[in-house]
Amino acid sequence: MLKLAAAAVIAGFVSMGGWAVVTVKDLPEYFVAGQQYTLEFQVRQHGRTLLSGLRPELVIAPPAAREVVMPAVARSAAGAYAVTFTAPAAGDVRLTIRSGFGNNELRLYPQTVVAAGGSRPALPARDRGQMLFVAKGCNTCHANSDLTDRPENQVITVGPELGGRHLAREYVIQKMKNPSSQVMPDLGLSDADVAALAVFLSGDRAAASGGRGRGSR
CATH class of the missing domain: 2.60.40.10 (Immunoglobulins)
Structure with missing residues (x-):
């Protein structure tokens, strides 16, 4: 249905x-x-x-x-x-x-x-996932209230709102790697991109901070 x-x-x-x-x-x-x-x-x-x-x-x-x-x-x-x-x-x-x-x-x-010859530390997984949520076009079909300072893009709410849901990381990974849907396409995402998106969509604080969640020292 x-x-x-x-x-x-x-x-x-x-x-x-x-x-x-x-x-x-x-x-x-x-x-x-x-x-x-x-x-x-x-x-x-x-x-x-x-x-x-x-x-x-x-x-x-x-x-x-x-x-x-x-x-x-x-x-x-x-x-x-x-x-x-x-x-x-x-x-x-x-x-x-x-x-x-x-x-x-x-x-x-x-x-x-x-600057030329320079570099920058890797982004935290959550920040990278947020960046990819927009770059991969996810935000075109899925509104997400968790996005910070979201770029002004068109949002066609074909899919469900994903903000604040804290989806299980395993579910997100499976869904993006094997959509099995008549609506959501297979975007051919890399494992690294899927992992970052899963951290963002799951709200996993420990993974987002490199394993230093509450209680970590």
Whole structure:
């Protein structure tokens, strides 16, 4: 029944007009100024159907500098695109992917750019999971009140609200690796990305702090 209801909701949105979900494949935790990066992503109509033949763009908004718009190129796989760019000067950079399908776009969390030759400690698992929840397009279909300073993206509430639910980590991992759903697609997530998302969605404080939960010394 739930699957039928979700399918009916999607059908309603189709009749109202198209929408798309952008999923970033491999998002670095940070960028190094002056280095080249290739950002790969997929575009799915209504969260399901991979869309080819689009003309997506990446908008780069560096700190205290003008925006730069870079065209993406199609990959051989259906609905897959890539854009190569040079990381700007050190600071927080804002990246927005314009899908090329209507006005649908994905604003990522601000990304850190470190100075040439520099590095940054790994993000806590919860913070990384929150970043990926947006970058993978999860927030397009699932509202989540646990997101901090959420980028202003379109939210089509096809799936359930996930904020404050503290889902079991094992359940989250199984669901993302094997969706077995007529609505939720298999995004081909890496084990590392799934693990970070599971920490964020489960509210696991111990895992989020590297095992130093309450009572740890």
